[in-house]
Amino acid sequence: MSKKIYNFSAGPSVLPQQATQEAADAIRNFANTGVGILEISHRTKAVEGMVAETSSMLKKLMGISDNYDIVYLGGGASLQFCMVPMNLLDEKASADYITTGVWANKAFKEAKQFGTVNEIASSKADNYTHIPKDFKQTPGATYLHVTSNNTIYGTEWFQFPKANTFLVGDMSSDILSRKINVDDFGLIYAGAQKNMSCAGVTTVIIRKDVLGHVNRTIPTMLNYTTHIEGESMFNTPPVFAIFVMNRVLNWLLQNGGVDEMEKVNIQKSSTLYDFLDSSKLFIGTAAKEDRSRMNIPFVFRKDAVDPAKSEDLQKEFLAFAKENGLEQLKGHRSVGGFRASLYNAMPIEGVKELVKVMGEYEKKLLK
Ligand SMILES: Cc1ncc(COP(=O)(O)O)c(C=O)c1O
Known part of the structure; x- marks a missing residue:
């Protein structure tokens, strides 16, 4: 398979x-x-x-x-x-x-x-x-x-x-x-x-x-x-x-229409935001009260990654994510870093997998 x-x-x-x-x-x-x-x-x-x-x-x-x-x-x-x-x-x-x-x-x-x-x-x-x-x-x-x-x-x-x-x-x-x-x-x-x-x-x-x-x-x-x-x-x-x-x-x-989508979208985005809020490597870029459930930009924390190494490490993380089946996570050039879009058709399993892979990379990098 x-x-x-x-x-x-x-x-x-x-x-x-x-x-x-x-x-x-x-x-x-x-x-x-x-x-x-x-x-x-x-x-x-x-x-x-x-x-x-x-x-x-x-x-x-x-x-x-x-x-x-x-x-x-x-x-x-x-x-x-x-x-x-x-x-x-x-x-x-x-x-x-x-x-x-x-x-x-x-x-x-x-x-x-x-x-x-x-x-x-x-x-x-x-x-x-x-x-x-x-x-x-x-x-x-x-x-x-x-x-x-x-x-x-x-x-x-x-x-x-x-x-x-x-x-x-x-x-x-x-x-x-x-x-x-x-x-x-x-x-x-x-x-x-x-x-x-x-x-x-x-x-x-x-x-x-x-x-x-x-x-x-x-x-x-x-x-x-x-x-x-x-x-x-x-x-x-x-x-x-x-x-x-x-x-x-x-x-x-x-599948339950917009009401059900809203519930699942809250679950999906909270899964990623909760991870970002406790991560020592990654951090979200948007103000907490306005954080989108659809598009979640995040970057390396400045206190975790030497700015001179950041670009290479971003590439490394994207390659690691790709190896694990996670595609299209590169951030928009105006924000940099990474962006995960969690539209209706993204299953919660996809977000859980993303958080797992981010956690593994964090462990590997900050060990
Ligand atoms: C909020 C928003 N408005 C407008 C556009 C432009 O859309 P289009 O490429 O269909 O012209 C985009 C594209 O990403 C968008 O995200």
Whole structure:
């Protein structure tokens, strides 16, 4: 038998095996049509039905009411950095942004092209190690944009600010990992390649009343209304990525939904955080109260490793982890060190194995 591999990549990342097997089977024969999912027209009953089913499963899992439309778009979460203000923010209006990491900052910068944008709080001065707590919203601002989980820095909003109007949330790296109140949000977007599907599709959940308030011509393909009216079929949608999402959502429903995921995600992240808090070699980089359950960056403790040797030892640890079947643990260059991403599809056994291997390495190095 081949060795068990655990993939800690931040995205694209591990998916439920059941879902990837179903996707593999559908490449040959989709929904008993005799035609593969990669080869079938999106204008068939089978694909239209699959897309509609995907939305109804997502509504059930997240508690999305009929006040919202759901669309599946290309262009990644990054395209939403401009589509959101283009569709929601009038040239004469303003919007508030809280910058808690690289992605939040990119969203903020992009929005500047469309209206007045206020960075009402930022944790940049502390290398984004925490979520800002003190800020005032701008009276009359159209929306408040937050990034619910900061994939690179490993911080997460556990209590969203109460927006004067409505929140816009980039939930690319924690959607479906915990319960959220969708009604607090006018718009939610998420690149799928972490907790929902493979790369190629971005899910956008749009409250109906937030559209239609801007006085600008929006290019057809960048207009949410185009895709809402076309039921994500105005142009050819990313059919395969939507199908993978369909199977991931099915797996979620069969396994207790978001409530159960949240419980397990707390268990998984606590297993690693408890280890980090007692380790003499490794230490987490994010402020304790804001520590993400999805992405956990950690480094060598400065008092344990000579800085001159740190780079070589990092490589050594990554090689040791790899030998033990633990993949993709290298940290993002902005934080350095290591990062373990524990999305829904990462089993608790994977985290236990990680902690075991980290402990073994620590013993070996500090003996
Ligand atoms: C929170 C967050 N927002 C946006 C993005 C950008 O996503 P994409 O590559 O789909 O444009 C990422 C990618 O990692 C992310 O983690």
